[in-house]
Amino acid sequence: MKELESFRKETRAWLEANCPESMRHPYGSEADACWGGRNWTFQSKDQRTWLERMSAKGWTVPAWPPEYGGGGLNSRQVKVLKQELARIHARPPLESFGVSMLGPALLKFGSEELKKQHLPPIARGEIRWAQGYSEPNAGSDLASLQARAEDHGDHYLLNGSKVWTSYGDLGDWMFCLVRTGFEAKKHEGISFVLFDMSTPGLSTRPIKLISGKSPFTETLFENVRVEKNQVVGQVNQGWTIAKYLLTHEREMIGDSSQLRAGSIPISQAAIRALGTDNGILADSLLRPDIAQLEMDARCFQLTVERARDEVKAGVSLGAASSMFKYYGTELNKRRYELLMSINGSDSLIWEGDAGRDGYLPKSWLRTKGNSIEGGTSEIQLNIIAKHILGLPG
Amino acid sequence: MALILNEEQIMLQDAARNYLRESAPVSHLRQLRDQGSIEGFSRELWRDMADMGWTAILVPEEFGGLAYGYTGLGIVLEECGRTLAPSPLLATALTGVTALTLAGSKQQQAELLPAVAAGSHLLxxxxxxxxxxxxxxxxxxxxxxxxxxxxxxxxxxxxxxxxxxxxxxxxxxxxxxxxxxxxxxxxxxxxxxxxxxxxxxxxxxxxxxxxxxxxxxxxxxxxGQDLLDRVLDAARTGAAAEMLGIAQEAFARTVDYLKQRKQFGVPIGSFQALQHRAAHLYAEIELCKSVVLKALQTLDEDPLDAAEAASLAKAKLCETAHLATTEAIQMHGGIGMTDDFDIGFFLKRCKILEHLYGDRYFHQDRFARLQGY
Structure with missing residues (x-):
């Protein structure tokens, strides 16, 4: 305990000295998030400084081993670091699918060579990764994917397409599920491969969403060369890695929708918009729904805490990540439905300062995707039914 | 405080589970009913509970108690919920003892608590x-x-x-x-x-x-109003703990049934319409485990600030134990409607507890008031 306290003291002092003042505020808009990569333009000198200092310390990935650019901290130290960052409202120095999704998979399944090649640039924010999973005809049934990688000796040639590539136009490298076994059962012919997105034959097309934004692309492959030494794990054994990575993605989605929910308590928004009468919300119809949502959100948050405590005590989360993904995203959708109701016709304003450029309706529309991306709610319920409850079929 | 049980608490949980499974399974309640029991519980079972120290869990040591706290008693009540074991634990050992320890004079405590701990005085x-x-x-x-x-x-x-x-x-x-x-x-x-x-x-x-x-x-x-609220919040949390046992057991029996019962040549648990409802219920019960443990721990560690956690736990358990027991009947189909089958006992006990010390609507309203709306 004493060691942990001195770690806290050192961490606090280091953050005090190294976190630029302008990085000590929550994001004002999405543009404030730093994603790094070859094409990244830093928003400010401070944003660059903050990333450089944190990555030099290994603290963009505090739990990774130092030889791969990490901080080598144990889970208690990581918790202290998070608490100290939260204490000064520090922004994440880096948002990264390399950190949250590919990294854990590489650490678990990657060869030493691949780890040495890819992990340090991820930690430094130099390479931005994109995810190549879904295809136009492989959504919930992901394992039926058809992007075809044909064997050409020391390399594959990849043809086909991926869809729902987050920020595909901004990615430097892609981790991608491709079909390398054509006769095998659908789960057994998939490989997990890595390639540079500037390889000839690769192109992207933006997908415009109902919110008006285009955070996703379609990614097309025409004879794209994939080196054989960039296969993670064994050829045709990629499905295991894909599933492992999905559990991380689900935790992240379930978690982040809660973080957003935590930003402004919905009851405060309701009190501001609707007023109170003798301490009771002046809308007797919305009030019980708001209370129910807040209660469910609080119970969910307690369950996230309990799961963390259980993991610390050595109980594995496993398929329970599906429960968090399912419940967290459904809660977030309910929250935005209520926010739309609370704000009445003001919630319909799409542009202009009055409606903060349609922040609420655009966010509301975005939440509809929460229960689709990373496996739909229905897929999560299937996983719970089969892998936790042991129901047949 | 970590939201998990410590080793000692897990041992208590195992001991309670084994004892109740052996000595007070659902057939015990059925027998009391069929005999037309006026008291509604077995004095013999109550003596055993007292011998095991359950009646003394909240009683301070100076009055012959264990001073083991609400989390410990909540664990036992949860197990009682699993087998529907009827006893005065909630009314006497939790609610009554809470009132006496919070507000009783030394004389009142000395007069009543040792007898309560010994199981010979009911409140x-x-x-x-x-x-x-x-x-x-x-x-x-x-x-x-x-x-x-x-x-x-x-x-x-x-x-x-x-x-x-x-x-x-x-x-x-x-x-x-x-x-x-x-x-x-x-x-x-x-x-x-x-x-x-x-x-x-x-x-x-x-x-x-x-x-x-x-x-x-x-x-x-x-x-007395503040005191009553504190006593009620302890009682509500205890009721929620019992409902957690009911919800889990009704759910476990239902999932078993889904695997066994065949229609159209397959187990009915292979139907997605039932799978998704069962999976949703699983998620809700996971939330219940967290909120009940939190409410019990709050009574132990932060007793002056237990109102919100108690209302949250009671409201959530009213909702979810209700869902678990009503889904249990529906998924058991016709056999669930028969008195011969035990699942209906869970629905009935749950309904009693739903009404006890405020239902979900009462606690939803109270939760909102506590948040300032």
Whole structure:
């Protein structure tokens, strides 16, 4: 305990000295998030400084081993670091699918060579990764994917397409599920491969969403060369890695929708918009729904805490990540439905300062995707039914 | 405080589970009912519970107790919920002991707590005056008279009122609400037992000019409302713990049934319409485990600030245990409607607990008020 306290003291002092003042505020808009990569333009000198200092310390990935650019901290130290960052409202120095999704998979399944090649640039924010999973005809049934990688000796040639590539136009490298076994059962012919997105034959097309934004692309492959030494794990054994990575993605989605929910308590928004009468919300119809949502959100948050405590005590989360993904995203959708109701016709304003450029309706529309991306709610319920409850079929 | 049980608590949980599975499975409740038990519980089982120390879990050590805390007693109540074991644990060992430890004078504690810990004295909280729980609306009065009080009024839905040795009663006094300890055999006390749907019983209690000595006042004169709220919050959390046991057991039995029952040549658990409902229920029950443990830990560690956690736990468990028991009936189909099959007992006990000390609507409203809306 004493060691942990001195770690806290050192961490606090280091953050005090190294976190630029302008990085000590929550994001004002999405543009404030730093994603790094070859094409990244830093928003400010401070944003660059903050990333450089944190990555030099290994603290963009505090739990990774130092030889791969990490901080080598144990889970208690990581918790202290998070608490100290939260204490000064520090922004994440880096948002990264390399950190949250590919990294854990590489650490678990990657060869030493691949780890040495890819992990340090991820930690430094130099390479931005994109995810190549879904295809136009492989959504919930992901394992039926058809992007075809044909064997050409020391390399594959990849043809086909991926869809729902987050920020595909901004990615430097892609981790991608491709079909390398054509006769095998659908789960057994998939490989997990890595390639540079500037390889000839690769192109992207933006997908415009109902919110008006285009955070996703379609990614097309025409004879794209994939080196054989960039296969993670064994050829045709990629499905295991894909599933492992999905559990991380689900935790992240379930978690982040809660973080957003935590930003402004919905009851405060309701009190501001609707007023109170003798301490009771002046809308007797919305009030019980708001209370129910807040209660469910609080119970969910307690369950996230309990799961963390259980993991610390050595109980594995496993398929329970599906429960968090399912419940967290459904809660977030309910929250935005209520926010739309609370704000009445003001919630319909799409542009202009009055409606903060349609922040609420655009966010509301975005939440509809929460229960689709990373496996739909229905897929999560299937996983719970089969892998936790042991129901047949 | 980590939201997990420690090793000692896990041992208590195992011990309680094994004992109840052996000595008070659901067939025990069925037997009491079929025998037409008036008391609604077995004195023999109660003696065992006292021997194992369950009646003494909350009692301070100086009065022969274990001072083991709400989390410990909650674990036992959860296990009682799994087998529907009927006993005065909730009314006496949790609710009654809470009132005595929070507000009892040394003399009151010394007189009652050792007997309660030994299992030989039963308590009942008599606070409701209307069919819906409205603990702040009190018509009963306790007028100051020479060297004591004169209690007038009536209470309804008194859990264990028909077996209690001492009643804990709230009444209006000159400047507010006060609580009193009223021996059940006091002159002027009429106790009308009535059967309720889970084969337990409850009572209406009428106080007709009951003379109480000055020493029967529990806590400060006129300051009883806050005390009652704290006692109720402990009772609500205990009820939620029992409902957690009910929800988990009803769900486990249902999932088993989904795997066994075949229709159209396949187990009905292979149908997605049922799988998704079961999976959703699994998620809700996971939330329940967290909120009940949190509420119990809050009673142990931060007892002055337990209202929100108690209402959250009671509301969530009312909702989810209700869902678990009603889905249990539906998914069992016709056999779930038969008295021969045990699953209906869970639905009935759950409904009693849903109404006890405020239902989900009461606690949803209270939660919102506590948040300032």
């Amino acid at each position: 009942a909280l008599a606070c409701d005056e209307s069919a819906r729980h409205r603990p702040a609306q009190v018509a009963s009065t306790a007028e100051s008279v020479d060297q004591g009080y004169l209690l007038q009024g009536s209470k309804t839905a008194v859990v264990d009122g028909h077996i209690a040795d001492t009643l804990i009663v709230n009444a209006r006094t000159s400047g507010g609400i006060s609580l009193f300890l009223v021996p059940a055999d006091s002159a002027g006390v009429t106790i009308e037992r009535y059967p309720v749907l889970d084969t337990h019983a409850a009572a209406r209690v009428i106080f007709d000019s009951v003379k109480l000595p000055a020493g029967s006042l529990l806590g400060e004169l006129d300051e």
